[in-house]
Amino acid sequence: MVTRPIATSLTPTEKNDWEENGFFVRRGFASGPTCRKLWDRAVELARAEVAGESIAPAYVLRETRLDQPGRLGEERASKIFRLHRDDPTFHAGATDPALLAIMADILGPDVDCFLSQFIFKQPGALGQPWHQDAFYFPFDRDLQVGAWLAITEAGAENSPLWVLPGSQTEAVHDAITDPRPDAPFGYVEIVDREMDGAERVLMQPGDLLVFHGHLMHRSTDHEAGEVRAAMxxxxxxxxxxxxTEQIWGQPSPNNDWMTVLRDRAPV
Incomplete structure (x- = not known):
């Protein structure tokens, strides 16, 4: 089957926001039914994992302080990783032509998707401290792009994201391991910089946050309100x-490099 190159996607405002701030939000990117389908599949996987079923190659990172017998799988899960290659629902999201058009405009004609995670943020869950995603990506070049799709509302009461506009221009900062005893595995915190000028990003289901891997961002503890979920x-x-293996001594359990664009055409 011959595929055609994807058309240009970014608006002038999005281009400016990307260059100046390191992120932009495209409102209403995904439909309600699409968000519901992603949610339902993530819940299915989380419950299967708690029941002792294999969901490989996907795996669940549990929320330490909520990982209690009797809770539903989605209430005990923090994140589900490695979804984009083999699961049809999440593969469709990773290869959505509208999303790939954004990536082609930023990254160029040849693009891989290398990481996927579904995030559950239940009431009682800890927030993730200030960090840069690039901290986890010891690659040979600096530019990686995250696409954060709000599955549920990310409102003022349920641990929305905070970002530091312009911080994408900075190198990857040293970070310390999150010192909280019940912090999920892998959480780190930037402590060598003030975060003056940080902005809260409020999102409705279907809104898409596109952000630079060096952009500093965090979420707060989820103390009240409804579940906040994102893909x-x-x-x-x-x-x-x-x-990763060369620098850390072992390959990342999360990374799975999958070609999605060649010469700006879907693969």
Whole structure:
């Protein structure tokens, strides 16, 4: 089957926001039924994992303080990783032509999706401290792009994201391991910088936050309100060399490099 190159997608405002701030929000990117389908599938996987069923290659990172017997799978899960290759529902999201058009405009004609995670943020869950996603990506080049799709409302009361506009221009900062005893595995915190000028990003279901891998961002503890859920994909240039094993001594359990664009055409 011959596929045609994807048309240009970014608006002038989005281009300016990307260059100046390191992120932009496209409102109403995904439909309600699409968000519901992603939610339902994530819940299905979370419940299967709690029941002892294999969901490989996907795996669940549980929310330490909520991981209690008797709770539903989605109430015990923090994140589900490695969804984009083999699960048809999440693969469709990763290869959505509208999303790939955005990535082509930012990354160029040849693009891979290398990471996917569904995020559950239940009442009682801890927020993730200030960090840069690029901290987790020891690659041979700096530009990776995250696509954060709001599955439920990310409102003032349910741990929305905060971002630091313009911080995408900074190098990857050293970060310390999150010192909280019940912090989920892998949480780190930037402590060598003030976060003056940070902005809260409020989103409705279907809104899409596109952000630079160096952009500093966080979420707060979810103390009240409804569950906040999101689906996140990360993309990079296809020629990117993943040096995780070389630098950390073992490959990342999360990264799975999958080609999605060649010469700006879907693969």
């Amino acid at each position: 996140v994909y990360h993309y990079a240039e296809s020629a990117t060399v993943d040096r």
